[in-house]
Amino acid sequence: NAGVTQTPKFRVLKTGQSMTLLCAQDMNHEYMYWYRQDPGMGLRLIHYSVGEGTTAKGEVPDGYNVSRLKKQNFLLGLESAAPSQTSVYFCASSYLLQVTGELFFGEGSRLTVL
Amino acid sequence: GQNIDQPTEMTATEGAIVQINCTYQTSGFNGLFWYQQHAGEAPTFLSYNVLDGLEEKGRFSSFLSRSKGYSYLLLKELQMKDSASYLCVPMDSNYQLIWGAGTKLIIKP
Numbered sequence: 001n002a003g004v005t006q007t008p009k010f011r012v013l014k015t016g017q018s019m020t021l022l023c024a025q026d027m028n029h030e031y032m033y034w035y036r037q038d039p040g041m042g043l044r045l046i047h048y049s050v051g052e053g054t055t056a057k058g059e060v061p062d063g064y065n066v067s068r069l070k071k072q073n074f075l076l077g078l079e080s081a082a083p084s085q086t087s088v089y090f091c092a093s094s095y096l097l098q099v100t101g102e103l104f105f106g107e108g109s110r111l112t113v114l
Numbered sequence: 115g116q117n118i119d120q121p122t123e124m125t126a127t128e129g130a131i132v133q134i135n136c137t138y139q140t141s142g143f144n145g146l147f148w149y150q151q152h153a154g155e156a157p158t159f160l161s162y163n164v165l166d167g168l169e170e171k172g173r174f175s176s177f178l179s180r181s182k183g184y185s186y187l188l189l190k191e192l193q194m195k196d197s198a199s200y201l202c203v204p205m206d207s208n209y210q211l212i213w214g215a216g217t218k219l220i221i222k223p
Contacts, residue, residue: 043213045210101147
């Protein structure tokens, strides 16, 4: 049982390059999230999805786009990477939080933008 | 605004008990989570409190007082592997999770 899988785990980009992070979950969860975490700081929500075909902005959406074409996959895109986007990115999925109370996280994707 | 207050860092001894306190202010309230995060890893779920009182789960217990905006995580029989950051995460009226930097717990032999 894989849970939540993120690819790639590490990536180095040059300023202006684009890339896509893939998140896949096999728990049939409706809710999926993309967070970023910078050193010494809490998680910040970038975008989230409450079901297939839906997406919504979180706290820090600028510079990112997302798509949820299939229930099990949630993609995070950077169209023109900037050094400020150097961070660790975590994908998570869940049932209704107010019912089960648990987010399941992927292992993280470490992105460096030079 | 929405705010979480936890100690930045705590130190405890292997085998001892430690209590990590958290006070919070949120726009409405729909429960509070505790997560553990080891350095370089993703957070993992520890507990979820919706009602006032103590929830016990093995060596870990979590307490909530909604009227005081207060929670604590109690860790018993500390082990070296408990060295990690502990994140107090309230959920507001829009079911949004409020994440802070957490408390870094250092366990010494």
